[in-house]
Amino acid sequence: MQTTTCDICKKKIEDPVTGRTFFYFAEHSICEPCKDNLDDQLRTALRGKDPFTYEWFDKVVGDNISKSISKGK
Ligand SMILES: [Zn+2]
Numbered sequence: 001m002q003t004t005t006c007d008i009c010k011k012k013i014e015d016p017v018t019g020r021t022f023f024y025f026a027e028h029s030i031c032e033p034c035k036d037n038l039d040d041q042l043r044t045a046l047r048g049k050d051p052f053t054y055e056w057f058d059k060v061v062g063d064n065i066s067k068s069i070s071k072g073k
Helices: 032-046 054-071
Strands: 003-005 012-014 022-025 028-031
Touching (some): 022 032, 028 032, 028 054, 032 054
Antiparallel strands (some): 022 028
16 A cells, blocks of 8 residues: 655555645645645735745745644644
């Protein structure tokens, strides 16, 4: 059986399905609950962000993932 480990919570994901049970963000493997948390954080960061650029967005995604990994959730 194939397994992937979530970079944030270190949980094993069995038979990972990319885009459904796990996600790639900024070269990290992230499980669904962690992606939901990340989405919430990004939604807050995106609010009021003007002008929007993909460079900025990539940086915010990377920063939030690093923060989540150091917190372990
Ligand atoms: Zn996770």
